[in-house]
Amino acid sequence: xxxxxxxxxxxxxxxxxxxxxxxxxxxxxxxxxxxxxxxxxxxxxxxxxxxxxxxxxxxxxxxxxxxxxxxxxxxxxxxxxxxxxxxxxxxxxxxxxxxxxxxxxxxxx
Amino acid sequence: xxxxxxxxxxxxxxxxxxxxxxxxxxxxxxxxxxxxxxxxxxxxxxxxxxxxxxxxxxxxxxxxxxxxxxxxxxxxxxxxxxxxxxxxxxxxxxxxxxxxxxxxxxxxxxxxxxxxxxxxxxxxxxx
Numbered sequence: 230x231x232x233x234x235x236x237x238x239x240x241x242x243x244x245x246x247x248x249x250x251x252x253x254x255x256x257x258x259x260x261x262x263x264x265x266x267x268x269x270x271x272x273x274x275x276x277x278x279x280x281x282x283x284x285x286x287x288x289x290x291x292x293x294x295x296x297x298x299x300x301x302x303x304x305x306x307x308x309x310x311x312x313x314x315x316x317x318x319x320x321x322x323x324x325x326x327x328x329x330x331x332x333x334x335x336x337x338x
Numbered sequence: 339x340x341x342x343x344x345x346x347x348x349x350x351x352x353x354x355x356x357x358x359x360x361x362x363x364x365x366x367x368x369x370x371x372x373x374x375x376x377x378x379x380x381x382x383x384x385x386x387x388x389x390x391x392x393x394x395x396x397x398x399x400x401x402x403x404x405x406x407x408x409x410x411x412x413x414x415x416x417x418x419x420x421x422x423x424x425x426x427x428x429x430x431x432x433x434x435x436x437x438x439x440x441x442x443x444x445x446x447x448x449x450x451x452x453x454x455x456x457x458x459x460x461x462x463x464x465x
Contacts (some may be wrong), residue, residue, distance in 0.1 A: 235423050242386050248377040253405060253442055255376070258421075261442035267415075268447065268458060271408050277382060280402055281389030296393050298401060301406040303356070305405055313355040318408050319369055325376055 246270045251325040280304050367397050375403035382406075416453070417446040 235243065245304045249269045253261050283304035302312060358366065375382075379396060382403040386393060393399065421440060444460075451458050 241381050242462055244378060244381045248381070248407075249349065251376050251431060252410050252461055256411065256418050258414070258418065258442045259439040262444060265442050265447055268444075269410060272375060272456070273377075274385060275408055276406050277385040277402060278407065279387045281391045282388045285390045295390070296391055296395075296398055298363065298398055300404075301398055301401055302363065306357055310405060310409070312358045313356055313362075315404060315408060316362060316366055317357070318411070319366070319373065319404065 242270060242274065245273055249273060255325045259338065283307055351438070367401075370397045370400045370404070373404075375400050377402070377403040377406055390444060413447075413450055414442075416450040417442060419449060421446045 245267055250261065250268055253266075280301070283297050284301045285301040287303050288294070291300075306314060376443050379399050382399045383394070386392075386399065386402060418440070421442070425438070444458075
């Protein structure tokens with residue numbers, strides 16, 4: 230597989246695995262077993278898909294084609310997610326970022 | 339909330355405790371504009387598109403990454419507490435206080451997930 234490269238699907242999944250690993254580091258773990266990471270990746274993937282499906286049901290039910298933040302909040306509330314904790318979670322002190330692309334050295338002109 | 343309530347047994351008092359008010363929600367969306375979640379935007383957007391949500395609004399994409407992250411963080415935090423509790427019991431027995439790396443194993447994760455109603459089983463013949 231490594232010689233042929235990975236599929237698009239595989240690369241997105243790998244990015245999710247890396248996010249999970251970053252979250253593990255953020256929580257305080259130093260090492261994680263491979264099957265733990267794989268299990269958590271599967272879980273987060275199905276969670277995002279499930280929230281997405283539920284959101285789509287909400288906005289299509291109200292006759293729209295684009296979701297609003299409210300639709301997603303309703304979908305999350307439907308899954309029993311305590312939305313109020315999101316505000317505190319946003320301000321947590323130790324945060325590991327993966328989404329930023331590192332800046333390359335600027336060309337010296 | 340202008341949403342449809344499907345959980346009939348959820349009382350409004352309970353709702354107020356767990357759900358955001360209108361002003362808090364607007365505040366959250368504003369904060370999400372300059373926030374980079376751990377899950378990259380592109381990845382969350384890909385999985386959203388796959389489930390049929392056609393959006394390019396970064397705030398919505400970030401909201402879902404944040405929710406997924408929170409979900410995972412809660413599980414990992416519980417696993418960490420369990421791991422530490424087990425570790426302290428072992429340390430007390432052996433009385434050797436060596437600096438050890440924290441290892442996340444399936445043994446920590448399975449009870450935490452079982453607590454949330456998720457059953458994880460080892461596949462047969464898996465080494």
